Amino acid sequence: MRFAVERMTVADIPRVIEIERLAYSTPWPPSAYRKELQDNPLAHYIIVRDTHAQVPARAMGPAESAPKRPFPLSLLPSRTAPVGTPELASTIAFAGLWLMMDEAHITTIAVHPDYRGRGIGELMLATLIGIAYDIHARNVTLEVRVSNIVAQNLYRKYGFREAGTRRRYYSDNHEDALIMWTDDLESPAYRSEFLRLHTALVARLRAQDPD
Numbered sequence: 001m002r003f004a005v006e007r008m009t010v011a012d013i014p015r016v017i018e019i020e021r022l023a024y025s026t027p028w029p030p031s032a033y034r035k036e037l038q039d040n041p042l043a044h045y046i047i048v049r050d051t052h053a054q055v056p057a058r059a060m061g062p063a064e065s066a067p068k069r070p071f072p073l074s075l076l077p078s079r080t081a082p083v084g085t086p087e088l089a090s091t092i093a094f095a096g097l098w099l100m101m102d103e104a105h106i107t108t109i110a111v112h113p114d115y116r117g118r119g120i121g122e123l124m125l126a127t128l129i130g131i132a133y134d135i136h137a138r139n140v141t142l143e144v145r146v147s148n149i150v151a152q153n154l155y156r157k158y159g160f161r162e163a164g165t166r167r168r169y170y171s172d173n174h175e176d177a178l179i180m181w182t183d184d185l186e187s188p189a190y191r192s193e194f195l196r197l198h199t200a201l202v203a204r205l206r207a208q209d210p211d
């Protein structure tokens, strides 16, 4: 498919920071991502690349031209491309979660503004839920700004439901956060709805492949 999901590596951080600054009013510092990737065994971070992005032509070295394994990504090898390569320039989105006890907690999810409304946010959410299944999480949870209706719609589509608020959670404007949870991932109803959504998503993304 045109849009490829891969595990995030330290080499992805500069591009992730660029996208994050376009997406959030209070971005994390680059050191926070480095710490997450290198020191937090509970963290799982992914990126999405547009494999057909228009990026500056440049000869590719052996590490960059080596074939990459697509999702499912439990056994993905680490990537070795250095910063500034066409591969990194084509990164268009990123997301992550932590596994805490048997809960998967989504920490971030952001799509470059030029690529929104095409199913990429959904691709990442479905991938994170896939990771949650892989690591035997029971539920997935997250916080979202009460004003962020677009993100809430995405989460509701995947069965997240409101389970309370955290008052004045966000430091920039003291906005409240909605706390959202999925049902038990292993329940037959959740599993079958997830598979239905996943099938529809793959068809939507495939329709964006060039002929």
Ligand SMILES: CC(C)(COP(=O)(O)OP(=O)(O)OC[C@H]1O[C@@H](n2cnc3c(N)ncnc32)[C@H](O)[C@@H]1OP(=O)(O)O)[C@@H](O)C(=O)NCCC(=O)NCCS
Binding pocket: 023, 024, 108, 109, 110, 111, 112, 115, 116, 117, 118, 119, 120, 121, 122, 123, 143, 144, 145, 148, 149, 150, 151, 153, 154, 155, 157
């Ligand atoms: C939230 C975000 C990740 C969504 O990514 P996206 O790629 O644009 O979303 P998708 O195209 O995959 O859409 C998936 C669903 O999201 C919802 N959605 C997306 N765009 C929407 C819009 N403009 N209005 C209302 N709902 C919308 C819909 O439910 C949509 O499903 P549908 O296509 O069946 O209607 C993206 O808008 C973003 O990066 N926002 C800034 C960062 C952010 O707010 N992150 C969430 C923090 S909790």
